Amino acid sequence: MNNKEYVHGYSGREALRLNDQAATLDSIIHNDTLFPKGSYILEAGCGVGAQTKIIAKKNPDSKFLSIDISQVSIEEAKLMADQMNLKNVEFEQADLYNLTYKDETFDSIIICFVLEHLKNPKQVLSELSRVLKRGGTIIAIEGDHGSTFFYPDSIEAHKAIDCQVKLQSQNGGNSNIGRELYPLFESVGLSDTFISPRMVYVDASRHNLVEGFIKKTFTPMIEGVGEQAIQDGIIDRLTFEKGIKDLYRTAQPDGVFSYTFFKGFATKN
Numbered sequence: 322m323n324n325k326e327y328v329h330g331y332s333g334r335e336a337l338r339l340n341d342q343a344a345t346l347d348s349i350i351h352n353d354t355l356f357p358k359g360s361y362i363l364e365a366g367c368g369v370g371a372q373t374k375i376i377a378k379k380n381p382d383s384k385f386l387s388i389d390i391s392q393v394s395i396e397e398a399k400l401m402a403d404q405m406n407l408k409n410v411e412f413e414q415a416d417l418y419n420l421t422y423k424d425e426t427f428d429s430i431i432i433c434f435v436l437e438h439l440k441n442p443k444q445v446l447s448e449l450s451r452v453l454k455r456g457g458t459i460i461a462i463e464g465d466h467g468s469t470f471f472y473p474d475s476i477e478a479h480k481a482i483d484c485q486v487k488l489q490s491q492n493g494g495n496s497n498i499g500r501e502l503y504p505l506f507e508s509v510g511l512s513d514t515f516i517s518p519r520m521v522y523v524d525a526s527r528h529n530l531v532e533g534f535i536k537k538t539f540t541p542m543i544e545g546v547g548e549q550a551i552q553d554g555i556i557d558r559l560t561f562e563k564g565i566k567d568l569y570r571t572a573q574p575d576g577v578f579s580y581t582f583f584k585g586f587a588t589k590n
């Protein structure tokens with residue numbers, strides 16, 4: 322996968338955004354990311370380690386192998402783990418389509434904000450299921466841009482969001498994959514599938530989410546695809562800039578913003 326194929330990019334700003342996103346969403350998406358003591362866990366697509374530092378700290382008696390296709394991200398994640406003195410994580414460069422681990426190596430697997438980028442998420446889930454032990458659990462966390470609503474509403478803001486949906490789709494990904502987690506899990510033969518929607522509802526009374534989610538996570542993510550979308554003729558500059566302005570506008574005292582993540586759990590029988 323090259324940089325153009327990965328719609329969110331590998332830039333320093335994107336690394337910062339992923340860290341802000343993880344910190345902001347910690348209590349919403351990871352409150353129940355808890356594994357039995359002594360588990361050996363594969364974190365698939367760890368990026369710069371933004372989720373790693375949260376889940377490894379929450380599960381100090383488990384060991385993590387965190388992998389990503391990007392060697393640059395792996396190096397950054399290693400640095401973070403050293404700085405945080407995380408002793409229960411190892412990092413490795415690996416391709417989720419071609420894992421070299423033996424069948425039934427891991428007690429649990431977690432994959433967070435990765436399936437949305439993949440051309441063939443079903444193939445990757447099958448591969449992850451292969452390396453998961455019988456009785457083991459897989460957790461997948463994904464967003465779904467179709468779940469976004471806000472006040473004041475804005476046609477231009479919806480159009481700006483749609484730029485990412487279109488670009489992601491042109492690259493074979495799917496920004497609306499959250500709603501597909503259930504059928505995806507079922508299609509690879511996993512059992513006991515349970516999907517838990519996690520709504521991030523923001524108004525001015527939730528100051529941390531105004532800053533952390535509207536201003537530092539969601540809007541910068543959409544902003545980040547602007548130049549590409551304009552270049553590709555998906556949108557004109559004026560409409561895109563108005564859309565971004567209107568997304569930031571939802572962070573004003575009378576504004577409201579809502580987005581839903583989907584956390585899926587399934588077992589290998």
Ligand SMILES: C[S@@+](CC[C@H](N)C(=O)[O-])C[C@H]1O[C@@H](n2cnc3c(N)ncnc32)[C@H](O)[C@@H]1O
Nearest residue numbers: 339366367368371389390391416417433434435
């Ligand atoms: C949006 S980032 C999410 C990173 C991290 N899970 C987080 O939530 O901060 C998606 C990651 O998936 C990785 N990725 C995409 N395709 C991959 C593949 N085939 N094998 C391994 N990693 C892959 C990318 O390199 C990127 O780091």
